[in-house]
Amino acid sequence: MRGGSVAVVGGSVAGCAFARAAARGGAERVTVLERSPGHLEDRGVGLCVVLDRYDELVRAGHLDDGIRHHPVTARHWVARGEDGDPRGRVLWVQPMAMHSYHWGVLWQGLRERIPDGVEFRPGTAVTAVGGGGAVAGGGAGGGSGSGSGDVGAGPAWVETASGGREEYDLVVGADGHRSVVRAAVCPEARSEYAGYVAWRGSFDARLLDTLPGGAARWPEEEVITVCYPGGQVVLYRIPGLTPGSTLVNWVFYAPAPAWLRRADEDSDPLGFPVGALDTARHGELAELAERVLPPYWAGVVALTPVERILLQPIHDLATPRRTAGRLLLAGDAATLVRPHTTSGAAKALQDACAFEDAWRASDDWAGLLPGYDLERGEAGRALVDLSRRLGRAQVTGAPDWSAIDGPGMAAWWRGQLGTSGGFGGLALDRKPNPPSADGN
Ligand SMILES: Cc1cc2nc3c(=O)[nH]c(=O)nc-3n(C[C@H](O)[C@H](O)[C@H](O)COP(=O)(O)OP(=O)(O)OC[C@H]3O[C@@H](n4cnc5c(N)ncnc54)[C@H](O)[C@@H]3O)c2cc1C
Incomplete structure (x- = not known):
């Protein structure tokens, strides 16, 4: 399809x-409407992409080696030991090939790769948005969404905070x-609160040298998962915003603090962005780290300046469909894992x-939208299911870490994945299962 x-x-x-995909597919006019007024790059922390998914995305032209990343080769699972080892007792060394990214470096790279005409x-x-019978938002055409619509009944429209209304084909x-x-x-889709939170932080990796044992105690390509009753902490290095610099990044899963805010009785709890935590709340994290982590990892968390720590309640959400009328969902709007x-x-x-791919294979909108929905809908729902299983196994229903060894850990991990094969995301060429005769 062109135009x-x-x-x-x-x-x-x-x-x-x-x-980028729409421009490469041949759309005549592509407009990105972003709420944030400035660059997003300073607000992010770390994230990882497993190597198999990375290679697929490079082949598809959606990632490349020019976006700075840090190699990860193994995941060490540890827990506080009886012998007082500062790094803790090693439960399992799991081979794991990934790239770690600074969210802002990744975003900047993707932003720069958007073609000029966009x-x-x-x-x-x-x-507010609408199109093909589907409507949501507070604008003139708004109200509650209908979630249905005929693909042929375009165009779609958006209303912006400045009051303008614009029409698009999609x-x-x-x-x-x-x-x-x-x-x-x-x-009808609602995100679900998982019942626990992630504290997250980052800081200049050179500070590790101020700890007893220094940076040498933690090889650069190891991701560490520290397990404790009621949660876990995942720590790894990422590239800094400045080329040549390295940051330590950590995610500390923990029970929700009593003061976690809700906008109202029924809503999901809200988080605290970078810079919003006060010292009393931060003190609670420091006390928890001191109490449950081996000394070296408690020391790593303690090195983080309070203004570099954020708190994020964990949610997930699976949508029953990704398209309606001339509207289409992508990324976390479509599935939150x-x-x-x-x-x-x-x-x-x-x-x-x-x-x-769906754009290139379609002659019209009626072909594009259902093709995309079929390809990504089931994969998204499968990943949400897997993320719930992993969360239960690793946080809310975690085993007794003091009684588990390497083979036990490997079996525990295999049990979580089942046949999903989806850690790091499902393979791109995994075809959706056709619906069975009873529709399931
Ligand atoms: C600032 C920021 C930092 C992040 N940091 C990390 C991280 O450190 N680690 C990690 O694993 N994941 C991080 N994420 C999430 C991660 O990027 C996503 O899981 C994943 O990359 C897919 O994101 P997305 O683009 O679908 O959604 P998001 O990244 O959530 O982006 C949604 C975008 O839509 C904009 N937006 C929302 N509503 C409107 C509106 N009504 N009108 C116009 N624009 C709107 C938002 O400003 C935002 O830029 C971050 C996201 C953001 C926005």
Whole structure:
């Protein structure tokens, strides 16, 4: 298919990748509408892409070696030991080939790879969308979403906070967890709070030398998972924003603190972005780290300046459909997985690959939208299921770490994955299972 106009709501990982995919597919006009007024790069921390998914994404032209990353070769699972070893007792050394990224470096790389003809409009919040019968938001055409619609009944439209209304042939919702586009495509979909939080932090890796044993106690290519009753901490290095610099990045899964805020009784708890934590709340984290982690890893967490720590309640969400009328969902707007699968960024980029393939294979919108939905819908739901299993096995229903050894850990891990094969995201060429005779 050639021509047509596409609005992409959200200019983060999924938004940049979809803008590029639409332009490469042959769209005549592509516009990215991003709520944030400035560069997003300072707000992120670390994320990983497993090597198999990375290689697929490179072959598909959605990632390349020019975006700085750090190699990871093994995952060491440790727990506090009786013998007082500062690094803890090693439960299992798991081979694991991944690239770790600074979120901002990845975003900047994807942003730079959007072709010149695409308009990227920062500081533009979309307040309402509709198209083909599906409507959501607070604008003139807004109200509650219908979540249905005829693909042929375009065009789609967006309304922005400035009051303007614009029409497009297709609106892509790459607007993340609290997506306004999703409210039009499937208003019944609700994100679920997992019942625990992730504290996250990062700091200049040179500070490790101030710890007893220094940086040498932690080889650069190891990702460490420290297990404790009620949670775990995952630590790894990532490239810094400045070329040549390295950061330590950690994610500390823990029970929700009593003061976690909810906007109202029924809503999911809200997080604290970087810079919003006060010292009393930070003190709770420091006390927990001191109490449950081996001394070296408690020391690593303690090196993090309070203004570099954020708190994120863990949610997940599976949508029953990704398209309605001329609206389409991408990335976290389409499926939100718990971070244990290490797949958020890879999943968003895979969505863009599938969209580009569907675009090239279709003669019209009626072919493109269902093709994309079929290709990515089941994969997304399978990944959400896997992320729930991993979260239960590793956090809320974790085993007694003092009684487990290497072979026990390997069997425990295999039990979580089952036949899904999805750690790091499902393979791009995995075909969706056709519906069975009873529709399941
Ligand atoms: C600032 C930031 C930092 C992040 N840091 C990390 C990290 O450190 N590690 C990690 O694993 N994941 C991080 N993520 C999430 C990770 O990027 C995603 O899981 C994955 O990459 C897919 O993201 P996405 O593009 O689908 O959604 P998101 O990254 O959530 O992006 C959604 C975008 O849509 C914009 N938006 C939302 N609503 C509207 C609206 N109504 N109108 C216009 N624009 C709108 C938002 O401003 C945002 O830029 C971060 C996301 C953001 C936005």
